[in-house]
Structure formats: structure tokens, C-alpha cells
Amino acid sequence: MDRIVDLPAPRLQVRRLIGGFSLLFALAALVTLGALFNIAATLDRQERQRSTFHATQALEQRLLASRQFLSSYAVWDAAYQHLANEVDWHWAYDEKNVGESLYSASGFEGVFVVDDRHTRYALLRGEPTDLPAETFIDAPLAPIIAQARQVAVDREQVTHFVLFDGWPAVLSAAAVRPDMEVLKIDVGKAPVMLFVDQLTEAKLAHLGEGAGLADMRLEKNTTTHRATPRIVLGDTGYHLTWTTPLPGRQLLWAVLPPLLGALLVLGLVMLYLFRHALRSSRAIDQSLQRLRHSNQALEASEQRFRAVAEATSDWIWETDRHQRLTYLSQRFASVTGYRLEDWLGQPLNQLLACDTTPLASWLDAQAEADPQQMANLRCAYHDPNGQHRYCRMSARPILVDGKLAGFRGTASDITHEVAAHAHIQHLSLHDALTGLANRNKLTRHLEQALQRGSDAPPLTLLLLDLDNFKPINDALGHAIGDAVLQEVASRLREATREDDLVARLGGDEFALVVEAMDDRNEIDRLCTHLIALLRQPIVVNGQRLHVGASLGIAQTGPQVCDAGELVRCADIALYQAKADGKNTWRYFCAQMNQQIQYRRQLENDLRQALEQEAFVLHYQPRYRLQDLRIVSVEALLRWQHPQQGLLGPDTFIPLAEQSDLIVALGRWVLRQACRTARHWQAELLVSVNLSPAQCSRSDVVAEVREILLETDFPAQRLELEITENVMLADIEGALGTLLALKELGVHLNMDDFGTGYSSLGCLRSYPFDSIKIDKRFIAGLTNPNSNDQAVVQAIIDLGKAMGLTVTAEGVETEQQLRMLADKGCHEVQGYYLSRPLDQASFEALLREGDAGRLRSRP
Incomplete structure (x- = not known):
């Protein structure tokens, strides 16, 4: 982070004053403009509300007039006499009682008398028509007829907005009844008279003129902007709209230009005055002491930020130059159990101690170290309950003007990690x-x-x-x-x-x-x-x-x-x-050297067997514990000795490792396993053991690459099992070898995990994909007096925490299998599931598949 230097105080004050005036001016301008726009918006909104009110009133008046006019025809003894049963066309049309004048004089484009089944009487624009009312009215008539009969007892009428010949119209409906008191049963089947008042441009112009509104018109609902006032005409898909005067907009056009001009002039004047004030403030001498203190505070804050950002610990601490605690983060209380105030002002070495290095001397040594590098030290302390705990402490000096002012660092609680490491070391x-x-x-x-x-x-x-x-x-x-x-x-x-x-x-x-x-x-x-x-x-x-x-x-x-x-x-x-x-x-004694002679003879036999390829591979499957599917197979070497029969690797591998035969033998095993497994199912992993002697005496990386290319075997299907003895002789060389093998794409498995004294360190430093728990721990799982259960659980948890696949070998009983499943182990291998098989038997097992496996295992 770049260092930020504070401005001198007088100049800073002037800038703050200028900023304050600028802010006030901007606020005043914004308030003025806001008020002006608010007034304009209010005027426009009030005008829209007023016009909407008048338009609504005018439309309601027209609807009321239409209903009242209809009532004079429907509630009429003569109409009931001539229209209720058989329609008397002569009376209705020829004598002009319900005739052409309703269109020419009153403006009703449609006049109909209907019942539940058909149209009895129909006039279209003053002319008789045989077409039913439904031909012209785009709305269901049944509910309208029902509503008209419902209100007929009270001499009421109903009004609806409908489409008439595709154009919005006012439909008024009333039941035809005599002009006297009637019961609901009397009008339950009465015919209904319909008057249709189509909203033409001329009628709308007349309506708008009466309401004091200009340009009253009909528009489809999809064409009107949201801000335009309107009255929706039912379900016709149209609405009534008009042009509303906008007094607020007129006010803005009248007032806004001169107001903006005045604000611009005033802003230019203020800019001139501000520049003059700043030019004068630069001549003032600034306080060096204040600048120094500001820089010190900024540097301390910057160093603290770096310490927090770079450390991965749990709590942060600071001391003065005498190593007395001056700061503890809140995390300190939750991790250690102590209160912050109990330790502030106390020497750090009273809280923490190191077995190998005095803490005070170690901190003093950090004062001479690079301040950009964080040093680490493992320390111990006792919590309030007296429990012994461990933490990993990091520290760096705090320098002020090049002089030591104290120390700062972080501490991470590693009690469980130390305990686990000690347990595994043991x-x-x-x-x-x-x-x-x-x-x-x-x-x-x-x-x-x-x-x-x-x-x-x-x-x-x-x-x-x-x-x-x-x-x-x-x-x-x-x-x-x-x-x-x-x-x-x-x-x-x-x-x-x-x-x-x-x-x-x-x-x-x-x-x-x-x-x-x-x-x-x-x-x-x-x-x-x-x-x-x-x-x-x-x-x-x-x-x-x-x-x-x-x-x-x-x-x-x-x-x-x-x-x-x-x-x-x-x-x-x-x-x-x-x-x-x-x-x-x-x-x-020396006479026992006959045993040595036997070993030499066995070595000679081993050389001949290698030349004659008198070896075979047996294959022991490895099962995924979740579903007991075969996910991998370990290639195990057997020697077909001409006199002693089939020998296991424990008989001759140590002898091969003591000689140079292990390199050729290991190369043969790897080539034969890859060549054989190439034809097996694509997802099956093939595991081959690498001897420590083989790694130290040959270029394993080159050999693996050569064999993979020769056999055309996919590298991702090859797993190399390596014991930690490979890493002990040459740590740096082993790390380079394993990294090179990983670059080839093969998997790496640490075999016999838990039996070596550096297994945990190997896991942290080397690129393993999986670990295999030694069978000696598995054998003791069912012993209640053994601590093997805790050991196995610890190894499984450790493998999961490091993202490794955990395999248990030597599973010989169903109880061991179930216990491993309960502990969350990933894969298992052992005699209970399958002994090592020759190639033909193993391929038969693969062909048999899951069905046979499930029949043979609970």
C-alpha cells in the first residue's frame, strides 16, 4: 500500500472550508432545482387528477342519461303489451314507437329486444335487421340479460362497455315490464331491451367539450403511456384518454433557463474565490511535527494491516520495546481462555515459552532480521485450567524512524496438531x-x-x-x-x-x-x-x-x-x-555361514529366473467401501522356483534389494502389469509397488515414461505404491522424483502408513494422492484392549483433512470391514474380500461382476 502523506493543516482547513462551501452551494442548487421540479410535477399531477375527475364525471353522466332514456321505453305499459310476447313490428317500427328516431335523434346505433334464446327485435342504425344481437355485440349477453331482470323490480337498468361492430360502445339493458308494481317472478322471463350507444369521434368530441377537455379519444390499452390519464372501458381492450395541459412543464421552461444561468454565474464567482484562497494557503508554513506524527500513525496502521493480511494465525499481539504486551485481539480470549486485561502490560515471555529457544532472545534477534519477513516459533503455554497447549507464533519488529519500538505478530493454536504429530511419531x-x-x-x-x-x-x-x-x-x-x-x-x-x-x-x-x-x-x-x-x-x-x-x-x-x-x-x-x-x-558363529551360502545360491537362482522370466503376477483387488466395487488392483510378484515351487515376495525381494537385481525385477513387474491391465475396464486403477532400492539405483521417472509409451497404458490408470523409506535416504532427490512422476500423470500412494517415524512429514511435503493403513493396525481393530481403533480413526481423519484417499489393507473379517465403514474409510483390501489371484482368476472375477461378489459376501 502506498504511503499517504497528510496535507499541511492550514491548507487542509482551507480545503475543508472550500469543500464545505461547495457542498452547501451544491446542496442549495439541488434543493432549489428539486423544489422547482417538485412544484412542476405537483402542478402536472394535480392537472391530470382534475382532468380525470371531469372526464369520469362526464362519462358517468352519459351513462346515467342512457339508462334513464332506456327506462322510459322499457318501463312502459304499451311496450310491455306489444313487445313482451309476440313483437308487434307495426306498432314498434311503423308507428315509430321504437323506431328510426332512436338513431337519428338520440344517437343509438343499435336497438334490440332479446330473450334467453334469440333476438326478437333488432334495429341497426335505425334500420330493421334479421341478424341477432350477438352478431354486432362482442360480449356475452346471458349475464347482461340476467342482471337486467335482477334489477327490473326496482325499475333499474344496467350498463356495460362492449365492442359494437368492433368499436367501443355503451350498452344499456333493461327488462321490458309494465309501469306498475311487479314481483320478481313477473319479470323472471321478461324480454330485455338493449340500447347501444357507440362512442364515435363526434360523441367523444362533444363529451370532451362538455368536460372542458381537449382531444378526447379512444386508444387501445397497449398504446397508452403509463403517465397519460385514461379511463379503462371494461373488457373492450380500449380506454378513454385525452390531452391534459401541463402547467408544471410550462413553468419549468419559463423559470429553469434563467435559474441555471444565475447558478452558473454564482459558481464561477465561487470558483475564482476558492482558487484565490488555495493559492494563499500554499504560502503558509506547515507543521513538521504534525506531519511526522501523521506519517508514524499511518505507517503503524499499514504494518498492522500487513501483519493481519499475511498471517494465518488466530490471534494478534503487539509489544513495546521491552516486550510488554500492548495489544491483543479479541480472538485471544476465545482461544486461550484468558481475559485481555489480565495480560495487557505483562511481559510476553510470562505467557508463552519455548523449550529450545528463550523467547526474549528470539525476539531480540528478529530486530536484526528483515522486517518484511515473518519469523515463526513454536511456543507453549498453560490455559486457565492448567492444560498444556501449543501455538505457532510469528513476529516482526516495529520500527519507528529506524529504531526498534516493539514487536508485532500472530499466534495460531496448534495443540491438536502437535498431539497428532506426537502420536504418529510414537x-x-x-x-x-x-x-x-x-x-x-x-x-x-x-x-x-x-x-x-x-x-x-x-x-x-x-x-x-x-x-x-x-x-x-x-x-x-x-x-x-x-x-x-x-x-x-x-x-x-x-x-x-x-x-x-x-x-x-x-x-x-x-x-x-x-x-x-x-x-x-x-x-x-x-x-x-x-x-x-x-x-x-x-x-x-x-x-x-x-x-x-x-x-x-x-x-x-x-x-x-x-x-x-x-x-x-x-x-x-x-x-x-x-x-x-x-x-x-x-x-x-562362522560355521553358520552355510545360511549365507544358501542366500547366495538363492541369488543365483534369482538371476536365472530373471533371465528366463520365471515370474508371474498375481492380482489382489481393492474395493471401494461405499459399494464394494473393485476400483483398483495391486500387482503382486510371485517366483515359480523349479525346486521350491511358488514363492512369495518376502522370500526373494529383500535379497533382490541387496543386489542390483531389484532394478530389472521392478522394471519387469511394471511392464507386465501395464501390458496385462491395458485390456481391462477403463476405470480400473493398477497399483505397482516401488522398492526404495529401485528408486535409489535407477532413473525411475524415465523407466515409467518408457514403459507407459511402450505398452500404450494410460498414465492416469497407474498407481505407484511407495513406502516412506524411499524419502529417507535422499529427501530432496525423492521429492524431485515424486514431482516428476506426478507430471507424468500417475497416482502416488504411501504404503504402510503409520509404521514409519516421518509419515506425517512425508504427507505434508510430498505429492501423494492416497495412503494405505498398515495391516498391523487393521488386525488389532477388534481387540478392545488395543488402541488400534484410535490409531486407524486418526489416520482416516488425517487423510480426509489432506484430501487423500485412505485404503485399509489386511481386512480379514466382516467385523473389521464394518468397523472401517463406520470410521469413514474409503477403500479396503484383504483376504476377507479376495486373496491375490492369478490373471485368469482375476479376469473371471471381473467378468462375474458385482452379482457374484454380492452373492459371496454379506
């Missing part, structure tokens, strides 16, 4: 079922411990796998299995030290990280204690359940100094322990 590092650390936290813990170097205490990793757990879970259900896992987690926590880490890696696999325990005897005692502890019965719903445990142990040393290698070695040792009879433990 979920990303902890197992939702047991509350133990998850695989992510275990990896981070090992990496941080190994980074301490050789001086750090030795590290021992124990991988623990439950024995006999799968039969319990399969026979008694997931709810009992979850209760067993929770009890195992509790016993493991009780059996370890406070500094030791206990983690659940998934399923029935746990891990323990023990520091400063390099004596094998001490480790053996710990393993013995753990096995004995876990072999004790677990009581769930009155049932005594028994499980055991096998442990694999790996320790850091010269040959094992990497977190991944440490886990791999412990896994090999665990495999050996289970092979040696379970309920025991084994240390990793």
Missing part, C-alpha cells in the same frame, strides 16, 4: 499392539550405539521367536493371539534392565538389545531366564496357553560393526536355534 517408533519399540526404533538404536566407536561398551542383540504361537493364533483367533503377544511383551520388559531395549519386529518375533554384557555366562543366564519365563502358562479368558521361545544372539566385534549385519547374524543364529529343536539359544 506410532512410527513403537509397536501398536504391545507398546514396544518397533523395527524402525531398533535400527536407529543400533546405529546410534554403533556410532559411539570402539570405546563404547559391547552390544548384544537377541532375536527371539515364539514357539507354538502359530497354532494358538490359527485355532483361537487373532484376539487370543494378540493377548498372548501382549503378555510376552510384558514379561520381556520385566526381565530386562531399564537401559535395555525391547522391540517387537512383527508377528511373534521380538528383539532385545543388551549393552555392557559381554560375558557369555551372564548372557546364558539371561537366555535361560527368558526361556523359563516364557514357558510359564499364559492365562487368557480362563484358558492356559503354552508357548516357548528360541533365541539367536549376535555381538558386536571386529567382524560385525554394522546394524544390518548384526541383525542378519542374529537372524542366522535364530534360524539355527529353531533348527536345533526350539526352546534354546544359539550364538552366531
